[in-house]
Amino acid sequence: RRHRIKMAKVNAGAALLSLCLLLACSAGGTQAAYVDVEGTVRTEVEKAIKSNPGIGAALVRLVFHDCWFQGCDGSVLLDKTTSGGNTEKKAINNIGLDGFNLIDTIKYKLGNSVSCADIVVFAARDAARYLSGGKITYSVPSGRKDGIVSSAAAADAILPQSTFEFQQLVDNFAKKNFTQEELVILSGAHS
Numbered sequence: 001r002r003h004r005i006k007m008a009k010v011n012a013g014a015a016l017l018s019l020c021l022l023l024a025c026s027a028g029g030t031q032a033a034y035v036d037v038e039g040t041v042r043t044e045v046e047k048a049i050k051s052n053p054g055i056g057a058a059l060v061r062l063v064f065h066d067c068w069f070q071g072c073d074g075s076v077l078l079d080k081t082t083s084g085g086n087t088e089k090k091a092i093n094n095i096g097l098d099g100f101n102l103i104d105t106i107k108y109k110l111g112n113s114v115s116c117a118d119i120v121v122f123a124a125r126d127a128a129r130y131l132s133g134g135k136i137t138y139s140v141p142s143g144r145k146d147g148i149v150s151s152a153a154a155a156d157a158i159l160p161q162s163t164f165e166f167q168q169l170v171d172n173f174a175k176k177n178f179t180q181e182e183l184v185i186l187s188g189a190h191s
């Protein structure tokens with residue numbers, strides 16, 4: 001019995017110690033871990049566009065192609081998945097996608113403070129703001145999770161093809177509840 005009591009005391013002591021460590025950790029960690037996620041994305045996007053103007057358009061297209069298939073889950077960025085097979089990067093409708101290196105650079109800077117999916121969304125927003133001379137601004141929520149599923153064939157079945165006629169484009173957008181007017185407005189991204 002004495003042994004058991006002793007163990008209980010040791011356990012209580014250990015529990016108290018770990019509680020203190022936890023508190024100290026979270027108190028110190030909150031300050032140390034603060035990262036200006038959106039500010040960093042914006043700075044990096046503007047820096048990248050200044051040295052390569054084409055990257056801005058690439059970022060706007062990238063968010064469309066990530067979100068149109070499986071939602072905004074960053075799956076367009078994946079080079080491979082555990083299930084194997086071609087990822088979205090290999091989809092025919094994704095030919096010419098760019099901006100991957102910039103997203104990687106930003107993710108490397110920000111680490112676990114943000115998902116890749118959020119970076120794609122923020123980066124496109126910041127590119128639109130910069131390229132429009134500040135005329136296009138909007139806020140977006142954060143908190144998207146990164147997906148681990150990515151299939152070229154599945155993406156090709158959902159993304160609009162470059163050969164689509166107008167009615168096919170209308171139908172494609174209708175599947176996502178976008179109106180004909182919204183299709184026309186969003187297609188303006190190509191200008």
Ligand code: HEM
Pocket residue numbers: 054057058059060061064095096097098160161162163164169186187189190
């Ligand atoms: C409506 C159906 C759409 C079709 C069929 C389509 C198709 C295409 C094609 C074939 C390209 C050229 C890719 C290449 O060869 O490099 C392209 C580029 C582009 N698309 Fe779309 N697109 C559509 C909608 C959109 C939307 C909704 C957005 C964004 C709101 C968008 C943004 C862009 C941008 C910014 C580029 C230029 C990318 C660059 O220069 O790097 N597109 N699109």
Ligand SMILES: *[C@@H]1O[C@H](CO)[C@@H](O)[C@H](O)[C@H]1NC(C)=O
Pocket residue numbers: 175176177
């Ligand atoms: C489109 O709208 C319908 C009706 O409100 C809804 O049931 C459906 O989930 C929506 N589809 C998408 C892709 O948001």
